[in-house]
Amino acid sequence: MGFLTKLTPKSGLHRLPSGSFTVDPYGEVVSSTVPQWVPEAQIREIGQQILGVFKAAAAAHLQFSEIKVQYAAFKITARQMRGGAIIFLSPRTLQAISLT
Amino acid sequence: MAAPSKILLLDDDDQMLELYQELLKQLPSHPDVQVCNTGARAIAMLESEPFTLLITDLRMPKMDGLQVLAIVRRKFPQLRIVVLTGVLDEEYRSRAYAQGVEMFWQKPGTAEDIKLFQDCMESMLGRAHESQDGFRGVQSKSLVDLIQLECLSRSSSLLHITRGGLHGKIWVQSGEIIDAATGNITGEEAFKEILSWKGGNFEILPADPLRARTINNSYQGLLLDSAQALDEYKGPPPATHPDAPGQAPADHPSNLAALGGFEGVSFVLSIPPDDKAAVDSWSLENAQGVALWARDTHRRLAKIGESLHAGELTGAAGFGLAEHWALKPYEQKGLLCVGFRPAMQAEEVEQTMNHVFDKWAS
Numbered sequence: 129m130g131f132l133t134k135l136t137p138k139s140g141l142h143r144l145p146s147g148s149f150t151v152d153p154y155g156e157v158v159s160s161t162v163p164q165w166v167p168e169a170q171i172r173e174i175g176q177q178i179l180g181v182f183k184a185a186a187a188a189h190l191q192f193s194e195i196k197v198q199y200a201a202f203k204i205t206a207r208q209m210r211g212g213a214i215i216f217l218s219p220r221t222l223q224a225i226s227l228t
Numbered sequence: 229m230a231a232p233s234k235i236l237l238l239d240d241d242d243q244m245l246e247l248y249q250e251l252l253k254q255l256p257s258h259p260d261v262q263v264c265n266t267g268a269r270a271i272a273m274l275e276s277e278p279f280t281l282l283i284t285d286l287r288m289p290k291m292d293g294l295q296v297l298a299i300v301r302r303k304f305p306q307l308r309i310v311v312l313t314g315v316l317d318e319e320y321r322s323r324a325y326a327q328g329v330e331m332f333w334q335k336p337g338t339a340e341d342i343k344l345f346q347d348c349m350e351s352m353l354g355r356a357h358e359s360q361d362g363f364r365g366v367q368s369k370s371l372v373d374l375i376q377l378e379c380l381s382r383s384s385s386l387l388h389i390t391r392g393g394l395h396g397k398i399w400v401q402s403g404e405i406i407d408a409a410t411g412n413i414t415g416e417e418a419f420k421e422i423l424s425w426k427g428g429n430f431e432i433l434p435a436d437p438l439r440a441r442t443i444n445n446s447y448q449g450l451l452l453d454s455a456q457a458l459d460e461y462k463g464p465p466p467a468t469h470p471d472a473p474g475q476a477p478a479d480h481p482s483n484l485a486a487l488g489g490f491e492g493v494s495f496v497l498s499i500p501p502d503d504k505a506a507v508d509s510w511s512l513e514n515a516q517g518v519a520l521w522a523r524d525t526h527r528r529l530a531k532i533g534e535s536l537h538a539g540e541l542t543g544a545a546g547f548g549l550a551e552h553w554a555l556k557p558y559e560q561k562g563l564l565c566v567g568f569r570p571a572m573q574a575e576e577v578e579q580t581m582n583h584v585f586d587k588w589a590s
Contacts, residue, residue, distance in 0.1 A: 142537040170535055177528040185546070188521035189514055192548030196574070197529050200539025204532065217536075 144202055144219035151175035153211030162217060178206045178213055233259040233280040233353040238270040240288040251342060255350045267291030272511035274304055275485055280353060286313040286320055290513045297327040308352060326432050371423060372451055374430060379403045379447040384435035389422055396422035399439045405450055406441040415442040423454040484510035487584050494551060495567035499523060522555055522565045545577055554581040558589050
């Protein structure tokens, strides 16, 4: 088995998180259903970037309350809530990709 | 049977738009009345289809009615324009008439006023159908022609000249040029600077009799000196403001207008990959501001994608009560940001964005 472990690349596959979390206006995570194996710092970073998008939009006179972001294998939906936001993380399954 | 007249109604107040749209639809000729709530949108609509009459408010945020009039009069000299405003300012009135508007109406307050307004609009639409001939507006008049005209007729006026974000003023008193100003310079130097501008818009404002005289040369001498100076020195081109109200300068119309023809699209913004290159936009005020936001948003979302190993960022869309938007990156051409009307559903936004993007990318 030691031989096989040496041959297998360690960074080949990544698990994509699924779930939702809320952040307050300061970017602090208030509640979360995201699995515990996802580092809290990473969740906070996502929340802060999304809040940054909403805040910068207000400065550019763009008004919206919901954003949907599509990646090749992932989808983020975020909705603004009293200065904070609720953020949904959903990996795109093969079935979902074939439908879109 | 002749096609119904088309009226474009511009006001930043949605309730007023609704009310006047209803009033105008009741006219005996049953005109097709379309509405918009920003100057940039009005200009985009006028570019995309012919209208018989434009009815505009004066006080609006960002691009006000006078700015709209200056652009519309230059681009659409045959269009009839009526100002409908709550502003009862004599200067506004004279500036609007100087821009060639047909009528200046205070917003009707009584049933009689409304009836009178409707009668006038009906009469104007009738006249518009009877004759399309004759000279309208002041298109393509050079600044030298204009100055000569003012001086030969021994007029007293203030010429206000704009080119992008540049502003200049020339004071004419009884046919003599007495002063000029642009930026921090005044007098003959300012006059020569203004004359070096290759194009722009002008207004003839009421004279300012209190203005002190700083130029004593005759107008013929001034024009001659300016012409010689221009011949001898071909300096750098004057600064232009690609994001000035009205979007792309009139002599470089945006080539994104074709993308604006898709159903539900309210603005189009093409952002090149190079941060320093100029953006191109259609029907969007504050294009530079939105472009900055779009670049920043793209960076933020791409960063999230990298941290999650989520794959390439393929697009994003925002949904609001006033407007929706969508953003898509394309390696060679940068970013495409498109605005959509709020009545559209998320699926419609996604589908239309894909069509617009395909056309833009190709």
